[in-house]
Amino acid sequence: MLNVGIVQQSNTADIVLNRSKLKANILACAEKGAQLVVLQELHDSLYFCQTESPENFDLAVTIPGAETAYYSEIAKSAKIVLVTSLFEKRAPGLYHNTAVVFDSDGSIAGKYRKMHIPDDPAYYEKFYFTPGDLGFTPIQTSLGKLGVLVCWDQWYPEAARLMALAGAELLIYPTAIGWESTDAAEEKQRQTDAWMIAQRAHAVANGLHVISVNRCGYEPDPSAVTNGIEFWGNSFVAGPQGEILFQAPNSKEINQVISLDLLRTETVRRMWPFFRDRRIDAFGNITKRYLD
Amino acid sequence: MLNVGIVQQSNTADIVLNRSKLKANILACAEKGAQLVVLQELHDSLYFCQTESPENFDLAVTIPGAETAYYSEIAKSAKIVLVTSLFEKRAPGLYHNTAVVFDSDGSIAGKYRKMHIPDDPAYYEKFYFTPGDLGFTPIQTSLGKLGVLVCWDQWYPEAARLMALAGAELLIYPTAIGWESTDAAEEKQRQTDAWMIAQRAHAVANGLHVISVNRCGYEPDPSAVTNGIEFWGNSFVAGPQGEILFQAPNSKEINQVISLDLLRTETVRRMWPFFRDRRIDAFGNITKRYLD
Numbered sequence: 001m002l003n004v005g006i007v008q009q010s011n012t013a014d015i016v017l018n019r020s021k022l023k024a025n026i027l028a029c030a031e032k033g034a035q036l037v038v039l040q041e042l043h044d045s046l047y048f049c050q051t052e053s054p055e056n057f058d059l060a061v062t063i064p065g066a067e068t069a070y071y072s073e074i075a076k077s078a079k080i081v082l083v084t085s086l087f088e089k090r091a092p093g094l095y096h097n098t099a100v101v102f103d104s105d106g107s108i109a110g111k112y113r114k115m116h117i118p119d120d121p122a123y124y125e126k127f128y129f130t131p132g133d134l135g136f137t138p139i140q141t142s143l144g145k146l147g148v149l150v151c152w153d154q155w156y157p158e159a160a161r162l163m164a165l166a167g168a169e170l171l172i173y174p175t176a177i178g179w180e181s182t183d184a185a186e187e188k189q190r191q192t193d194a195w196m197i198a199q200r201a202h203a204v205a206n207g208l209h210v211i212s213v214n215r216c217g218y219e220p221d222p223s224a225v226t227n228g229i230e231f232w233g234n235s236f237v238a239g240p241q242g243e244i245l246f247q248a249p250n251s252k253e254i255n256q257v258i259s260l261d262l263l264r265t266e267t268v269r270r271m272w273p274f275f276r277d278r279r280i281d282a283f284g285n286i287t288k289r290y291l292d
Numbered sequence: 293m294l295n296v297g298i299v300q301q302s303n304t305a306d307i308v309l310n311r312s313k314l315k316a317n318i319l320a321c322a323e324k325g326a327q328l329v330v331l332q333e334l335h336d337s338l339y340f341c342q343t344e345s346p347e348n349f350d351l352a353v354t355i356p357g358a359e360t361a362y363y364s365e366i367a368k369s370a371k372i373v374l375v376t377s378l379f380e381k382r383a384p385g386l387y388h389n390t391a392v393v394f395d396s397d398g399s400i401a402g403k404y405r406k407m408h409i410p411d412d413p414a415y416y417e418k419f420y421f422t423p424g425d426l427g428f429t430p431i432q433t434s435l436g437k438l439g440v441l442v443c444w445d446q447w448y449p450e451a452a453r454l455m456a457l458a459g460a461e462l463l464i465y466p467t468a469i470g471w472e473s474t475d476a477a478e479e480k481q482r483q484t485d486a487w488m489i490a491q492r493a494h495a496v497a498n499g500l501h502v503i504s505v506n507r508c509g510y511e512p513d514p515s516a517v518t519n520g521i522e523f524w525g526n527s528f529v530a531g532p533q534g535e536i537l538f539q540a541p542n543s544k545e546i547n548q549v550i551s552l553d554l555l556r557t558e559t560v561r562r563m564w565p566f567f568r569d570r571r572i573d574a575f576g577n578i579t580k581r582y583l584d
Contacts, residue, residue: 282407
């Protein structure tokens with residue numbers, strides 16, 4: 001069994017405070033037996049992509065650097081594998097939305113640069129993040145190969161499939177998604193359901209566990225163009241048939257440890273051998289934008 | 293609005309009886325205003341793939357032939373587009389699991405040969421059906437381009453995506469899937485949920501309505517190797533956010549007409565422009581069996 005800790009929290013403009021709260025939650029998971037801990041997307045700060053402001057690039061960090069040293073030390077002291085999500089400064093004018101995975105000895109096991117970058121009102125990520133250039137490559141850790149993807153990637157079955165084909169043993173999504181407060185209740189429900197269905201379906205299609213960790217709490221729009229984002233929480237873990245093993249509430253901060261039986265992947269894939277029958281001879285057009 | 297009729301029924305060994313029941317259900321849908329009617333997979337007969345028996349090839353029909361004439365006449369008289377699912381005899385020793393779509397004038401609008409063929413206990417389809425060679429090509433009808441896929445295809449996000457990229461305006465799955473009676477209740481629930489999640493996720497990922505029509509009723513295993521199949525019904529229609537617009541019970545025969553607002557595809561894709569951001573430069577390995 002693999003014990004996975006997930007940390008869902010609300011953030012403030014105080015980065016030091018956010019980090020110390022994260023540390024306390026990570027250590028709480030470790031004390032409860034977590035071997036792997038997953039944090040939400042861009043967990044150090046507010047979700048700054050609500051506006052396009054050049055000064056927000058000051059929030060970016062070099063990898064490695066002081067910030068990775070902070071999480072490295074936590075991973076090492078708690079003897080856990082830790083999945084973080086950082087705003088990476090790679091060069092002047094070149095930034096990524098990057099998940100950094102620390103192994104239990106504190107080393108950087110690998111990083112994943114978010115491949116799919118959204119841009120819609122209150123989520124102006126294309127202004128900040130260059131699309132990833134590391135491909136859909138699982139990160140080898142002492143606990144196995146982790147298929148780490150980030151937020152907007154979760155809507156793309158191709159991303160999940162490529163991670164699975166490359167040997168990922170589970171799929172992990174740090175994410176930051178929420179409701180616009182003026183949306184009707186039914187629309188909010190449809191959005192949250194769609195978000196869960198899409199990711200649970202990655203579990204089904206690939207016979208893998210899926211871990212999705214979202215932030216919670218309300219963050220106002222500094223530009224007042226929208227009514228801000230009410231991050232919808234609902235961090236969850238699904239088994240390889242898409243079944244929900246744990247689901248957090250929408251607005252409550254939590255740290256929670258869930259035990260995963262990774263051997264179920266073998267069992268489920270024997271029963272539903274989807275990989276056996278993929279029509280790879282007929283999939284070539286997946287690399288096309290549209291067929292017209 | 294597009295009014296879609298779906299027919300979920302149980303079958304017997306009496307093909308003439310099955311067909312006359314189908315006809316009555318199709319006409320009942322048409323009377324209720326259906327413009328498009330979708331039937332379940334291999335609706336003319338029992339699900340004969342529970343065993344590998346050479347004499348079952350006698351059930352196959354040529355396309356066109358007397359059987360397509362039967363459905364052509366129904367489509368024409370009811371002025372509907374009709375999605376059927378037939379056991380196609382193409383040549384001696386060459387058979388397919390083929391969906392034939394009739395336009396409202398009775399002509400054959402097109403056919404789709406099931407691309408992904410399953411083979412697991414009680415579903416020995418690889419014995420009977422050569423994998424399709426027509427690709428993932430939508431069928432143009434007077435009601436629009438229909439993305440017709442069949443059963444086992446429903447587990448493959450690639451199939452849904454390719455239909456959507458080729459301009460399908462909705463996805464349609466005739467299917468025949470059920471429970472083995474000795475499975476635990478929780479396992480049955482996981483299977484049904486996974487089946488729905490996988491298809492609802494195709495709706496989400498592609499911003500399209502999905503229509504899935506399954507058979508119901510119990511059919512014994514003639515070989516007595518398994519305990520037979522309890523087809524789980526639950527035929528459903530999902531909107532382009534994966535929301536359930538209609539869901540049939542698991543064991544009851546139904547004919548039902550559901551109104552679809554196909555304009556929602558445009559609305560939903562503007563809000564969630566997944567097609568805009570697909571990393572087609574990084575999807576090439578989708579055509580690989582495995583990356584090792």
